Amino acid sequence: MAKLMRVINRDQCIGCYSCMNACSRAWESALTVEKAALRVKNYPGVEGAFSVRICYGCTEPDCAAVCPTRALTPRKGGGVQLDKTKCVGCGSCIKACVPGALQWDIEEKHPLVCRHCGICAQFCPNDVLALVEVEE
């Protein structure tokens, strides 16, 4: 059984961004939310309506399919992996991900790929996110 990240209680999100901090810290050694492979989005004028966008772990990922250099390829168990040396920074992958779950590194100009490691869930105070077992 593979494990993938899932948003299990979206409506329990308080918008603290602790998940994004944890991801940036763990994988990019960066004190920011912008290097995270997920986003908590809030909507203007709607107090407290948060949407959490994290890699869906597609088995046939649209983002990888449009990658012109095969930098982004399907990952065993779901989701994608990135070979940074092949990435030309075209951003096609970001546009192909309809829910906007794949994130973009503004500084390095390549996608920020979710490793489905679960660190974001570990630092979520309200059980919004979980690393769950899924059928392969």
Place this chain on the structure above:
Amino acid sequence: MKQFWMLEVDLSTGESKRTEVTRLFDKWLGGTGVATKLLVDNCPPDIDPYAPQAPVVFAIGPLNNVFPVITKTAALFKSPLTGDLGESHAGGRFSLALYESGNHVLLLRGKAPSLSYIVIENDTVLIKPCNSLKGMSALASERVLRDTEEGLGKRSIVRIGPAGERLSPIACATVDSSRHFGRLGLGGVLGSKNIKAIVVSGSRYWKIEEKKKYNSLYTRLYKEIVHSDSMAKYHDLGTAMNVIPLSKINGLPTRNFSQGFFEGAEKISGEEFATTRLAQQIACAGCQIGCIHVATLREAFNQAHHMYKTLKVSYDHELIFAWGSNLSIDSTDMILKLLQAVEKQGWDGISMGVTMAWATEAFQRGLITERETDGLILNFGDGEVYLKVLNRIAQGANEFFQSLEKGASYCAKKYGGKDFAIAFNANEAPGYSTGPFAFLGYATGVRHSHLDNAGYSIDQKVLTTSISFEDAIKEMYDEGVWRMVMNSLVACLFARTVYDVKTICEALESVGIEWSAEQIGEFSHRLHGLKYLFKEKCGFTFDKLALPEKLTRVYMSNGKVDQEMFKRGLEIYRKFVESDMEMAISEMP
């Protein structure tokens, strides 16, 4: 080595520059420390707070966005309400966005030629005219700008409502969702600079250098904050949990501070709001607690056709006091309606509420009549009329309504009723009438806020332990000095039990910033002294501080207070402050 940068924007010329200010942070830690020093160096003390040259300084600290719950931004300015040191703090996403724009300090001076907003995205600084936003509510302004300004990454939007545009000295600046630079009139100061809003975002960040050390401390603090009881009350009922206990000990100001017991406390308690009106809690960026309590109010606007609208408004203890007990309103729905009106206009909730309470008492005593109120009959408890009053203030309907948004002290000078204008150094009092130390705290604190030195908690301590008057004042003073440190980090004060001096030094060290406990101690006194030196240069003196006479007749948790006791307390506090002022004298320009 961590670097700190300041962005200076001259609104008159449209020019901006970015300067490295690491040495300033070495000496003044950050947040209120750095911003106070910059204010003192850049603000002539005799200047009109609304003069273009009067600066506004926003600053975050060395641990903002680095450790949990260190989420606030300090704003320093000359207060149009008190005429001396203006300072307020806000959460939301402002601290995150400033940091990500690569700046720990934002200093504004000058005046834009017409109503404008500032956009900051890393090195890009634009001042954009926005006459179309003139008169727009603080809530709508955010909706519009969040649509218009895409930004880089997470954006923060600080804006004023129409009250700030009208230069009300009790206008606030609203930050993102339900956070405010509330007290002492920053909204009016931004209005005087023709600044409707500031939109900040960026993509800069610090690298973690010692990953293991940093991660282990972060995890320890995260667990303490999320899993222990130390902060549970803030995300549980929130500060609104105080309503019933305070009323039970005669500490909940009621009907313009006539008494500390409110017969309707249970109907507007934290418990009542939570079970019947609470929609959800939300958080500032970087805080896992989520103390912002957002309530919903569902109302039919067309009963015959079952057409409904739902408002979402945030509440806390201070707002429940200011628009509930202190106006004798015992309906959660009415409190929420009043708060919505206050949010739209962009007034400080405490100041406007306390001024409304003064107006009601002044009306009942005949100092103002139906001539001034344009026929409205002000009664404690009559929320519908208060809604009309707010509406007329917003319209600037006549001189009386225009005066109301200048605060209780201004109104009392003009119409009389000074002894029941419940303000200290012109700042309207917050929601604790626990005893003499609460009032001494409001009077003596640098910002005249309950958050300066927590006198209200000393009152509660005095109730249960035997502590001399002098020692109690000393404790209050020590707390006031310690909060210089918390406010320089800039930590949320709700996390004050988690961040002791040892933890702070450890946290700073984990990101390569060296401060010893001794240095922090010396700094806290020096900064405390500098603030009072600036206040005095602006005309503040301890001698001028007065206890509104009405408060001497009120039975409180901790008995009664008389003028002699109040004066004695001031005198003891003043002596402590004088030693800090001596330490800081060389820091004055």
